[in-house]
Amino acid sequence: MSIAFLEAVKQRRTYYGLSKEKVVSAERIQEIVNEAVKHTPSAFNSQSARVVVLFDEQSDKLWNLTKETLRKIVPADQFAATEERINGFGSGYGTVLFFEDQAVVKGLQESFPTYADNFPVWSNQSSGMLQFVVWTALELEGLGASLQHYNPLINEQAAREWNLPSEWKLLAQMPFGKPTFQPGAKEFQPLEERIKVFK
Secondary structure, three states: OHHHHHHHHHHOOOOOOEEOOOOOOHHHHHHHHHHHHHHOOOHHHOOOEEEEEEEHHHHHHHHHHHHHHHHOOOOHHHHHHHHHHHHHHOOOOEEEEEEEEHHHHHHHHHHOHHHOOHHHHHHHHHHHHHHHHHHHHHHHOOOEEOOEOOOOOOHHHHHHHOOOOOOEEEEEEEEEEEEOOOOOOOOOOOHHHOOOOOO
16 A cells, blocks of 8 residues: 555656646546545644635636736746746646635634744645645546646735635645646655664
8 A cells, every 4th residue: 555655656747738638527636636635634633725626717717817917027028938838837627726724824823822833834834735635646647737836926816816715825826637748757866865864
């Protein structure tokens, strides 16, 4: 069992080449997200994760509003590369948006003031675990995905567009779709420089 899990961890890669061809149903993707949200751990079992899944035109809408937001701040002579990158994220058929409910975080800070400074950090850590679980699960279904961070630039627009609670803080965006090409070989730093073991 642990070998299968680690193999799944190894297989998860960043895919920038995506297509809108459906290889997994929307219902299956929703099932994956539901299970991931339910079973990914959180500090004090806070369950502060919030997720929005956008398919097809709704996903296109996200990347179009991202592009137009960036158009206002990226110099015109540099925008072509930015536009190409955003269009690549929009070339898939869906996007998962990851949020953390700040009302939950604030409630924990008030209930446990000794740990108040830690709760935002723990909230981000929990979200990172959730992102990894969803990313790996999508990979196992034959989907390619990547993790993007156009927050906080698009937070207000996204909240308005999908009528989301103001307490939901957008942390990451995960475009997904059918991979159109494989990522290159991955380089690794020597483990002996990254891990210390004491027996």
